[in-house]
Amino acid sequence: MTLADNGSRTRIVQSxxxxxxxxxxxxVALVVAFVSAIATNESIxxxxxxxxxxxxxxxxxxxxxxxxxxxxxxxxxxxxxxxAVMRMSNNVVLYAVxxxxxxxxxxxxxxxxxxxxxxxxLFFPRLGFGAASIDTNVLITPxxxxxxxLALNExxxxxxxxxxxxxxxxNGQREAGAALGMPNTAIMVRIVLPQAMKVIVPPSGNELIxxxxxxxxxxxxxxxxxxxxxxxxxxxxxxxxxxxxxxTVWYLLLTTVATCGQYLLEQxxxxxxxxxxxxxxxxxxxxxxxxxxVRS
Numbered sequence: 001m002t003l004a005d006n007g008s009r010t011r012i013v014q015s016x017x018x019x020x021x022x023x024x025x026x027x028v029a030l031v032v033a034f035v036s037a038i039a040t041n042e043s044i045x046x047x048x049x050x051x052x053x054x055x056x057x058x059x060x061x062x063x064x065x066x067x068x069x070x071x072x073x074x075x076x077x078x079x080x081x082x083x084a085v086m087r088m089s090n091n092v093v094l095y096a097v098x099x100x101x102x103x104x105x106x107x108x109x110x111x112x113x114x115x116x117x118x119x120x121x122l123f124f125p126r127l128g129f130g131a132a133s134i135d136t137n138v139l140i141t142p143x144x145x146x147x148x149x150l151a152l153n154e155x156x157x158x159x160x161x162x163x164x165x166x167x168x169x170x171n172g173q174r175e176a177g178a179a180l181g182m183p184n185t186a187i188m189v190r191i192v193l194p195q196a197m198k199v200i201v202p203p204s205g206n207e208l209i210x211x212x213x214x215x216x217x218x219x220x221x222x223x224x225x226x227x228x229x230x231x232x233x234x235x236x237x238x239x240x241x242x243x244x245x246x247x248t249v250w251y252l253l254l255t256t257v258a259t260c261g262q263y264l265l266e267q268x269x270x271x272x273x274x275x276x277x278x279x280x281x282x283x284x285x286x287x288x289x290x291x292x293x294v295r296s
Contacts, residue, residue: 048242052233053249061229062250064143068225069212072150076211077204079151080158085188087163098159105156111217113153117145118221146218146225154211161203165196198269205262209255216251226250 038044052058086098105113121136128134140148169192177187216227227247234243 043241044245045239045242048237048239049245049249052243052246055233057229057233058226058246058250061224061226064224065212065215065226065250066254068143068146068150068215068218068223069208071147072154072215073208073211075147075151076154076158076207079155080160080162081193083155083159084162084166087159088166102156102159105153106160110149110153110214111220114145114149114217114221117148118142120145142218142221142223145221146215146223150211150215150218154207157207158204161200161207162196164203165198165200166192168199169195201266201269202262205258205265208262209258212254212258213251216247 039046083098083101086094087102089095089098117140120140124136126133127136127139166188173191173195174187177191182190215225218225219228219231222228230243230247231240234240237243
């Protein structure tokens with residue numbers, strides 16, 4: 001923005017961001033060329049993609065992906081809260097156990113954890129004690145192995161998110177609760193955690209979206225998720241690329257829904273604070289694609 005002296009008054013002249021327009025035009029041209037190259041590619045049979053978007057096997061895998069994500073996230077949140085509280089405990093044993101838990105599950109790849117759970121029978125052929133034991137291969141199915149790996153891994157990451165949210169709450173809030181004679185558990189549940197949610201929710205939404213995409217890793221153990229079923233159909237019908245695009249479409253739709261849900265939840269939690277977004281979801285999305293000079 002520049003100032004132009006026009007006799008008796010000063011006129012504000014908007015700066016012309018030619019570099020932004022040039023670079024934006026180049027990027028748009030490249031994106032259009034890329035999309036056009038894919039859309040007109042004769043090697044991709046678009047009719048196959050359209051036919052298989054709602055194919056029963058694909059929908060079955062889609063449901064598996066959804067419930068794996070939801071259950072793993074719920075277990076991860078509950079476990080993360082417990083581990084976070086343990087890590088902030090004055091009990092040395094609880095602190096050490098929680099630290100070792102987060103160290104292991106955050107320090108090893110999720111794919112390795114999946115394979116470890118799936119091959120648990122190699123180390124423990126039977127689980128239980130004596131007559132009450134059960135064959136490990138019967139208990140640890142691909143779906144169970146996927147759920148255990150995803151949920152336990154998510155709990156380790158959620159523990160750090162929750163711990164950060166708890167530490168963000170001013171210590172005076174705890175002191176006020178203690179002054180009223182409230183026990184530590186009540187202070188945590190009724191005072192600290194509700195205030196910490198404003199800090200916990202945004203990164204938790206990102207974790208949910210990441211978890212949704214990470215469920216594709218269970219394809220290596222054949223857990224029947226979206227990617228597993230898409231690859232199966234692609235191998236059977238000799239349409240591997242088309243079926244990968246089918247999976248891509250569904251993953252994009254799911255992550256879009258999760259992103260919108262995260263925004264609406266954040267807006268509700270931040271209602272009445274200076275952090276509350278002042279725009280609707282549609283206006284916020286449009287703002288991201290509008291230059292500053294046009295917005296004004």
